[in-house]
Amino acid sequence: MKRKKFIFFLLLPTLLLISFIILYPTISGVMLSFKNYSLYNFQNIEWIGFENFKVIFFSDPFYINTIWNTLEWVLFSVFFQLILGFILALLMKEPFKGRGIYAGLVFYPWAISGFAIGLIWSWLLNGQFGVINDILIKIGIIEENISFLSDPSLAMFSVILVNVWYGIPFFAIMILAALQSVPDSLYDAAEIDGAGYFTKLFNITIPYIKPTLINTILLRTIWVMNFPDIIYGMTRGGPAGSTEILAVKMINTVFYESDYSKAAAHGVVIISILFIYTIMYLKLTSKREFSL
């Protein structure tokens, strides 16, 4: 009995706090999506069924666009974060002089606020005074300034580029740690058999660190999907909705339309997508355990 009490008292504060801060608001957020609560309707809040979802899906000509943007944003961001993070981790695996300091400097983007990152890069990519344009012209890649953020066909590319910049360190950190755990003896044996670099990479390294890759990709996908900060700092979803992902749309619905129920409906769409994705992902990778 004493043991049970001990467990109970040490777990209780955390569980209560999370229930109060996350669980209860989530449930009421989902319920909110079936009501008509907005700045213009504080008094007669009632159940309206799937009305908000109908409005979202059928009255918003841009919605399909937003979903497409979201997929593009998540897919390309995670893909390039993974590939470049992997390469960086491979490069950093062998010790070199000053590796600790190097790690601190290349990993720092990960500690910056997404909004600040968005601001910094919106200045770097500015069409008139941006230094990126200046550099590209000096190298001879382009001949005149490009409006990275005000050209709808380039804006999504730009925000993804910035998100990749932000996300490389996280993948690099996780993969680097996993790489350190691959036993050297495996490589030694392969080398005796005459295995080349890519043979070792695909036959030893990747299979060995697969669990880390699977978990990191899952976690990152969820975070990237839920991460409007960078886009908010750069374009707020514009120009012409070209960088509006679901998360940004939801924020805009809260801040500009003040239609809280409709915003909640966007949130429910996001959670549903994430939920289906997570289940399918775990089925495909046949993982029953998570690790971070």
Place this chain on the structure above:
Amino acid sequence: MKKKFFPKVIRIILLSMFFIFAIFPLYWIVITSLKPTQEIYSFPIKYWTNNPTLFGYKRLFEFVNFKRYFVNSIFVSLGASFASTIFAMLSGYILSRKEFKWKYSIILFLFFSQMIPTYLIMVPQYTMFSNLNLINKLISLVIIYSGFGAAFSTIMAKGFFDRIPKSIEEAALIDGCNEIQSLFKITIPLMLPGLSAILSFSFVNNWNELFTAVMFLNTSDKYTVPVGLYSIVSKAGVQWNVLGAGIVIALLPTIIVFAISQKYIIAGLTQGSLKD
């Protein structure tokens, strides 16, 4: 001799490219924050300034009251980080050491709470806190950030506890300590590096949080640093040396914290696991 993953020259080139890609934006925002206004929009673009000025910083502190935002952010971030770390320490310990019926469900619950977009629950949280009369108060951010932090920090804490051998505690129990004594006298001191990692990780997250803060804080004497930046940007015609100065100030604490505890944060992220 093991073969290296890449030939040396290619390695150096690639490492340098990653380095420049990572560092250049920071360099640029620092240099911009130090430029006099007329140089910011001048052509050709200057990669260096011969007339560095603290004009941007001065304006920031004289007209925008950035000092206030900074103090508020320190209060909120430190308060919430300490609170969530203490919660996480206790619950992480239990999840690492004890076997009980609901254990796996609780771990899953913590994991799935990471999936909830903060802005879905922002509005219900707002209603809850306004019923408690806690709107436009920094303490409400401390509570909310503690809750978000507690979930992830518990997972990290469990990972750290898993690495401390159980035998050490068992020895203490045999020597006559009770469980609580052994937790506080033996295990927690061993956990200090882990706890500092968890603390720093939460601090970085809390320091950077924007949208909940925008929603909850409505007078500028309560703004946190990200909300301050947000409000500067919302004003038309902001100068980039002023905004740059704001961004630099906003970055400083997280960069310092990250530099000090980077090693532990990385260990915490990669060791923290939900595996049983």
